[in-house]
Amino acid sequence: MKLFSYLQNGAPSIGVxxxxxxxxxxxxxxxxxxxxxxxxxxxxxxTALSELARMVAAGQVQKREALSEVHFLPLxxxxxxxxxxxxxxxxxxxxxxxxxxxxPALFLRxxxxxxxxxxxxxKPRVSEQLDFxxxxxxxxxRQARYLTQANALDCVAGYSLYNDASVRDYQRKSTQWTAGxxxxxxxxxxxxxxxxxxxxxxxxxxxxxSVLNGTTMQDGNTSDFIWNVEQTLVLLSECMTxxxxxxxxxxxxxxxxxxxxxxxxxCPGDVCEIIIEGIGTLSNPVVAAS
Numbered sequence: 001m002k003l004f005s006y007l008q009n010g011a012p013s014i015g016v017x018x019x020x021x022x023x024x025x026x027x028x029x030x031x032x033x034x035x036x037x038x039x040x041x042x043x044x045x046x047t048a049l050s051e052l053a054r055m056v057a058a059g060q061v062q063k064r065e066a067l068s069e070v071h072f073l074p075l076x077x078x079x080x081x082x083x084x085x086x087x088x089x090x091x092x093x094x095x096x097x098x099x100x101x102x103x104p105a106l107f108l109r110x111x112x113x114x115x116x117x118x119x120x121x122x123k124p125r126v127s128e129q130l131d132f133x134x135x136x137x138x139x140x141x142r143q144a145r146y147l148t149q150a151n152a153l154d155c156v157a158g159y160s161l162y163n164d165a166s167v168r169d170y171q172r173k174s175t176q177w178t179a180g181x182x183x184x185x186x187x188x189x190x191x192x193x194x195x196x197x198x199x200x201x202x203x204x205x206x207x208x209x210s211v212l213n214g215t216t217m218q219d220g221n222t223s224d225f226i227w228n229v230e231q232t233l234v235l236l237s238e239c240m241t242x243x244x245x246x247x248x249x250x251x252x253x254x255x256x257x258x259x260x261x262x263x264x265x266x267c268p269g270d271v272c273e274i275i276i277e278g279i280g281t282l283s284n285p286v287v288a289a290s
Contacts (some may be wrong), residue, residue, distance in 0.1 A: 001056050003028075003158070004192035005039050005073040005116075012073060013037045016190065017063070018056045022280070024063040025070070025287070028052065031061055039076050039193075040245025043141045043157045050236050055197070072116040074189040075160050076139065079247045082109040083236060084135075084164060084181065088226050088251025095259040102225055104235065109164070109179045109249070113187040120287040121165055122185030123268055129168040130186070130266045130286070133252035134210035134274045136203055137162040139193050140230055140246040145237050152233040155242060158193035159203045161211070161274045161282035162249050168258045188274070188284045189247070199278050202229040207277040208253060213270055220253025222276075 002017040008027060014037055015025040028035050028042075029251040032055075035048040055061050078099070086105030093100055115121060123130045141157025164187060169181025180228060181187075203222055211219040222228075227235065232250060236242060257264040265270055270286040 001053055001195045001198070002192040003039065003042075004070070004190065005075055005077055007073060009072040011037070012077065014039060015070065016052065016056065017067070017173045018061060021063060023067050024255040025065055025067050026061050026063050027065070030054055033234055040079065043139070044244035046070060046142070057196045061128070064228055066108040072118055072191055074114040074116045074184060075137075075193055076189070076247055077114075078111045079245050080243050082111065082187075082249065084109055084249040085227070086177065089220060089224050089253045090226060091220075091224070091254035092252055092256065095254045095256070100226065104140060104251075105233070107181060109187055110182050111206065113184060114189050115185050115187065115284065116189065117191035117282050117284070119165070119188070119284060120185065121188055121266065121272065121284045122183070122287055122289050123266065124167055124183050125289045127167045127169050128265060131165060131166045131168050131260065132210045132212060132217060132266060132272050133164040133256060134276075135162040135164050135209050135252050136208060136250045136276060137189065137208070138203075138233070138248040138250060140242045140248070141244055143244065144233070144242045147237040149230050149234060152230040153196070153202055155233065156196055156229070157244070157281055158195045158278045159199060160193050161276055163188035163272060163274045163282060163284065164249055164252060166271050185289075188282055190282055191280060194279050204228065206279070209275045210255070211273040211275060212264070214268065217257070217264070218253050218255035220255070224253065225250065
C-alpha cells in the first residue's frame with residue numbers, strides 16, 4: 001500500500017494507491033469518513049490505518065482518480081522532527097575526505113525547508129552551491145523509546161524518498177550543519193509512503209540513485225549503510241522518543257556534486273530525480289529564489 005498527502009479542493013487530504021497500478025488512486029475519505037486527513041495523525045491512529053490496509057487487501061478500495069492530476073504535499077507536511085544522518089555510506093565519507101565515523105553525524109531539518117514531489121527546489125540567492133543528496137526516508141508509525149535490534153522495525157510505518165539538498169558553502173561555515181541544511185525549499189520529500197510489507201526487511205538491498213537532467217550522479221545501495229535502519233533507530237531511541245509522523249533520513253551514497261571534479265551543483269532549469277528501487281521516483285525542477 002502507498003499513501004500520500006495532497007490537496008483536494010484546496011484542503012489537505014490523503015490518497016491511497018494499492019500497489020497494482022501506481023497511476024491511479026482513491027481518497028481516504030471515500031472509505032473512512034472519520035479517518036484523519038493529516039498523515040501524522042493517520043499514522044498515530046492504528047485502528048484507522050489497519051482498517052484501510054484491510055480494505056485495500058480485500059480489494060474494497062476502488063481506484064478512480066488519475067495520479068498525474070494530483071497536487072502533492074510533502075509526505076509528512078509538519079513532522080514533529082526530521083532527524084538526518086550524515087556520512088552513513090563509507091564511500092561518501094571517503095569522497096569528502098572524512099574518516100569513517102564511529103558514531104553517526106546527526107542533525108535536524110526544519111519542516112519549513114520541505115517541498116513536495118513536483119514542486120521546485122529553490123537555489124538560494126546567496127549561494128551557487130546547491131547540491132543533491134539521494135536518501136531513504138524512514139517514517140515512524142508508533143511511539144518508541146529504547147528500541148532493540150529485535151523490535152526496532154516495529155515502529156516503522158513505511159519508507160519514502162528524500163532529496164536532502166545541501167547548500168554546501170553554508171554547511172561549512174561552522175562545525176554545525178544547520179544553516180546549509182535548512183534553506184527554504186531545499187528538502188524534497190515524497191511522493192508517497194510505501195508500507196513495509198512491500199519491501200525487504202528494513203528496506204535493505206535497494207538500489208538508490210540521483211539523476212540530474214537525465215544523467216545518473218549517485219548510484220548506491222542501502223545494503224552499503226554503515227548503520228542500517230534497525231541500528232539507526234536503536235541509536236536514535238537512546239536519546240529521544242520517536243513519535244508517529246517523525247521522519248528519519250538515512251544518509252546519502254557517493255557521487256554528490258561537491259566531490260566531483262569539477263563540482264556539479266543544481267541550477268535553475270535543472271530537474272533532479274531521486275529513485276529508490278521498490279519505492280519510486282521523487283522529481284523536482286530547480287528554480288532561483290525570488
